[in-house]
Amino acid sequence: MRALTICQPWASLMFIGAKQFETRSWAPHQSCIGQPFAIHAGKKPIKLKDLPSELDAFCLDQLGALYSTSLPFGQVIGIATLSGFKPTMEIVGQIGARERLVGDWTSGRFAWCFHWEEQFEEPIPARGLQKIWNWERMP
Secondary structure, X not given: OEEEEEOOOHHHHHHOOOOOEEEEOOOOOHHHOOOEEEXXXXXXXXXXXXXXXXXXXXXXXXXXXXXXXXXXXXXXXXEEEEEEEEEHHHHHHHOOHHHHHOOOOOOOOEEEEEEEEEEEEEEEEOOOOOOEEEOOOOO
């Protein structure tokens, strides 16, 4: 199965439905549309000092006070289907302030739209990679 590593807290914000789009500097291949992806939470915790205060406040509200240490890291947290993508400039005017807060909407980027299929009760440890990579779910 295809897999995509997303840094925390953005992976968990997708998981709870507080983030619809994953913004990337590159577009997926057309063959990825309609395909399931393992969503992997990156292993490196974000430094709170690196988060804008508005995003930190949003994460506190959505994920709880201990979000910077309690989220899964280095684990696949669920399966989502990539339903499509568009250049960010085509949709930035159609999204709300919350979605703008949780993505990088600068010109030249792409917004990938995912829909959750399966959310794991227990995340599965995995080594992530950059770009799209392959993940095999063990029984």
